[in-house]
Amino acid sequence: xxxxxxxxxxxxxxxxxxxxxxxxxxxxxxRKLLVLVELKGGNDGLNTVIxxxxxxxxxxxxxxxxxxxxxxxxxxxxxxxxSLAPLKAAWDRKELAVVQGVGYPRPxxxxxxxxxxxxxxxxxxxxxxxxxxxxxxxxxxxxxxFAADGVVVGPNAMGPLSGNGVRAIALSNPEQFLRNARLAxxxxxxxxAALAHILAVERDVTLxxxxxxxxxxxxxxxxxxxxxxxxxxxxxxAANEAGISVVRVSVGSFDTHANQLGTHANLLKQLAExxxxxxxxxxxxxxxxxxxxxxxxxxxxxxxxNQSGGTDHGTAASHLVLGGxxxxxxxxxxxxxxxxxxxxxxxFAIDFRAYYASFLDRWWGIDSRAVLGGxxxxxxxx
Amino acid sequence: MKKxxxxxxxxxxxxxxxxxxxxxxxxxxxxxxxGFGATDAEVVAFAPLERDAAVDRILGGARTEPVHAPPAFxxxxxxxxxxxxxxSADERMAYQRKRVQEGFELRGWWLREMLxxxxxxxxxxxxFWHNHFATSQQKVRSPQLMYRQNxxxxxxxxxxxxxxxxxxxxxxxxxxxxxxxxNRRQAPNENFAREVMELFTLGEGHYGESxxxxxxxxxxxxxxDRETGTYxxxxxxxxxxxxTVLGRTGRLDGDDVIDILLARPETARFVVAKLWREFISPxxxxxxxxRWAALLRDARYEMKPLMRAMLTSDAFWSPGNRATxxxxxxxxxxxxxxxxxxxxxxxxxxVFACAALGQNPMAPPNVKxxxxxxxxxxxxxxxxxxxxxxxxxxxxxxxAMLMAVGDAPAKPGAAGVPGEQRYQRMLERGMSEYAFDPxxxxxxxxxxxxxxxxxxxxxxxxxxxGADLARALVADPAYQLQ
Numbered sequence: 001x002x003x004x005x006x007x008x009x010x011x012x013x014x015x016x017x018x019x020x021x022x023x024x025x026x027x028x029x030x031r032k033l034l035v036l037v038e039l040k041g042g043n044d045g046l047n048t049v050i051x052x053x054x055x056x057x058x059x060x061x062x063x064x065x066x067x068x069x070x071x072x073x074x075x076x077x078x079x080x081x082x083s084l085a086p087l088k089a090a091w092d093r094k095e096l097a098v099v100q101g102v103g104y105p106r107p108x109x110x111x112x113x114x115x116x117x118x119x120x121x122x123x124x125x126x127x128x129x130x131x132x133x134x135x136x137x138x139x140x141x142x143x144x145x146f147a148a149d150g151v152v153v154g155p156n157a158m159g160p161l162s163g164n165g166v167r168a169i170a171l172s173n174p175e176q177f178l179r180n181a182r183l184a185x186x187x188x189x190x191x192x193a194a195l196a197h198i199l200a201v202e203r204d205v206t207l208x209x210x211x212x213x214x215x216x217x218x219x220x221x222x223x224x225x226x227x228x229x230x231x232x233x234x235x236x237x238a239a240n241e242a243g244i245s246v247v248r249v250s251v252g253s254f255d256t257h258a259n260q261l262g263t264h265a266n267l268l269k270q271l272a273e274x275x276x277x278x279x280x281x282x283x284x285x286x287x288x289x290x291x292x293x294x295x296x297x298x299x300x301x302x303x304x305x306n307q308s309g310g311t312d313h314g315t316a317a318s319h320l321v322l323g324g325x326x327x328x329x330x331x332x333x334x335x336x337x338x339x340x341x342x343x344x345x346x347x348f349a350i351d352f353r354a355y356y357a358s359f360l361d362r363w364w365g366i367d368s369r370a371v372l373g374g375x376x377x378x379x380x381x382x
Numbered sequence: 383m384k385k386x387x388x389x390x391x392x393x394x395x396x397x398x399x400x401x402x403x404x405x406x407x408x409x410x411x412x413x414x415x416x417g418f419g420a421t422d423a424e425v426v427a428f429a430p431l432e433r434d435a436a437v438d439r440i441l442g443g444a445r446t447e448p449v450h451a452p453p454a455f456x457x458x459x460x461x462x463x464x465x466x467x468x469x470s471a472d473e474r475m476a477y478q479r480k481r482v483q484e485g486f487e488l489r490g491w492w493l494r495e496m497l498x499x500x501x502x503x504x505x506x507x508x509x510f511w512h513n514h515f516a517t518s519q520q521k522v523r524s525p526q527l528m529y530r531q532n533x534x535x536x537x538x539x540x541x542x543x544x545x546x547x548x549x550x551x552x553x554x555x556x557x558x559x560x561x562x563x564x565n566r567r568q569a570p571n572e573n574f575a576r577e578v579m580e581l582f583t584l585g586e587g588h589y590g591e592s593x594x595x596x597x598x599x600x601x602x603x604x605x606x607d608r609e610t611g612t613y614x615x616x617x618x619x620x621x622x623x624x625x626t627v628l629g630r631t632g633r634l635d636g637d638d639v640i641d642i643l644l645a646r647p648e649t650a651r652f653v654v655a656k657l658w659r660e661f662i663s664p665x666x667x668x669x670x671x672x673r674w675a676a677l678l679r680d681a682r683y684e685m686k687p688l689m690r691a692m693l694t695s696d697a698f699w700s701p702g703n704r705a706t707x708x709x710x711x712x713x714x715x716x717x718x719x720x721x722x723x724x725x726x727x728x729x730x731x732x733v734f735a736c737a738a739l740g741q742n743p744m745a746p747p748n749v750k751x752x753x754x755x756x757x758x759x760x761x762x763x764x765x766x767x768x769x770x771x772x773x774x775x776x777x778x779x780x781x782a783m784l785m786a787v788g789d790a791p792a793k794p795g796a797a798g799v800p801g802e803q804r805y806q807r808m809l810e811r812g813m814s815e816y817a818f819d820p821x822x823x824x825x826x827x828x829x830x831x832x833x834x835x836x837x838x839x840x841x842x843x844x845x846x847x848g849a850d851l852a853r854a855l856v857a858d859p860a861y862q863l864q
Binding site: 157181188208253304313 | 560561564565568570572573580581587594664705706707748750756759761763764766768802806837840841857858859860
């Protein structure tokens, strides 16, 4: 019987394909999509969006500064790392916002504490249990027929989607998820907290499996890399007929304490190629104008290089926001390399909660004050 | 007055519990918590023992060396990292393939050790320290160095935490993993200095940024011999100047800093609370943690007195703390093999399974290790768990069915899971020697239930027997708990 159901799901997904692919873009979902890209380990923002004209930049980085003739110029002051060249076209089309100096007051330099701060949108000294997206969807659930509020791609922790009150699942690829979903059919209540957690996960699996379709193919080719695979999965999810509000993918580790140049160049190349492919597939699916893709990370890295050819933990960093509806351009402020703090890190220009407020208030129309516990003015990139 | 009477009654109860045989369920609880599953015969052997005797037997059997000989490659000469640069593209590819192969051999060897060892607690603790000093082959890129670290973790698994901490700072894999090998005085690398405080000893919030910077200076010069891949102190890299770490000032070196960290009360509390979450429940009791932390410090960081106190405590044995811990993937996979007495010739499918379930030994996600607890279970990992269990216990189904399920090929490389596609193929074809043999189970249904589950099943199992009963029990959500 379970077997028939799988066949049925496959048949249904083919039917769904036949019905939607040709006719029109997937019906306009009632809540737009945010694809979050976590740059795990803390990305070197300074070598991602490069203040190439600032003499401090080369002074702080005798070995790591990207030579001026190799950078991808955006403005008189800012340039992209050469590995991000594939994104230049999006910049020229005004589909890429570069948000400089995203951080928070009294920054914590621990990976784990700082990503917790980002995931829960807490203050530096405040400990919250629930992820910021879980809070948002608990307050304003996605439409009832959505496949889920959010999907985490890969075997990682749920991050901003962790906690109660949110319908979230994790999967590595949709086909496999649907094949195995039949194995999760337990129902019941449990006083035991661990058991209750397992049963809640099973409920979300069952509900999502009824609404997810797999097998969507794209003419766009995805790069053969871990992030390429994640981007491909994100595209399949975005193209799904039943909506999803958030997809979280990740790439890294960007924790480049030593011999940074090659590692960082490879990671940014993976990132750029994956994002370009994602854009192509979403255009095919008619979802590019109703999707924004945004990066985040626990912190940037120290402006002054260390003696192992790497960089230690930093604070504020630049992030990238892409999408058909994005108002491209530079936001925030270039890193103030002449105003480093006692640890050698730059001040932030945009609070990460203002970054989040942009998605909450302007992309979804969810009151950010209720989610973030304070007033943060949205940045104008959407 | 009434209060005192109640206290006396409670004390009497506790004393009786201590003196009574632990019984089948008690033995099952103990063996599963300190090891990887347990067979019916093992549970039966422990059931008549009293609490102290059972725990003493386990601690008395602690090992410092594995029973299985390591893979042959560990004795090959070390290939210096710098030599890799002069290899041709083909040679490099071949070298990388060999290294990946060795990584599988190493993990297979360790999982087999977990499965066969007469002292499962020794391996549970080796795994615990691997998660505490979480080091990954992904960056170390030398299975030989990973093996040497594994040997160190096992040698001190139930030995001395202080000794282990001093040695881990000079462990070659750790020197590469947290970049201390290149930590020089002119511009110190803070990676190890930070993590040794945040994750190995004090915990976040118990040190300042200046402590990190100063400690990083003290660790300069702890480096690696390029030819042999062994620890070497490089005076030219070392900052011999004065430093202040956690209020102590002097011409501190790395060992001084580690001693300063061991002298702080936070360190023992941090380690004990983590052990509580590993062995007792997700919520450490602060009073008991404080008491046991004092015990650990008084014993100069010898582990056995602490483990004896924990494992004989009422907290460990409390019915309220049973089945409150989610099994880690390694505990689930090896524990299933051990409980059902499955001893495969090829351990690779088990290695792949652990990775697919979210715990690839020797490749933790980062230096904090695997988050563990409820975080083990997401929809992705829960389905992977259920899929693996389904394959092992599928058994009697006709081959046609297996083929049919296998006909939908997995798409190339699902994100983040190493060798996903190969794993799926293995699940379809290579699992025959992992199939369980129902004839090895006890005949009594209640005893099978007590052997397999730590708590009552969610789904009804009344009337089921033999293989059907076993399948229902391992498919039950309660099987994910210990």
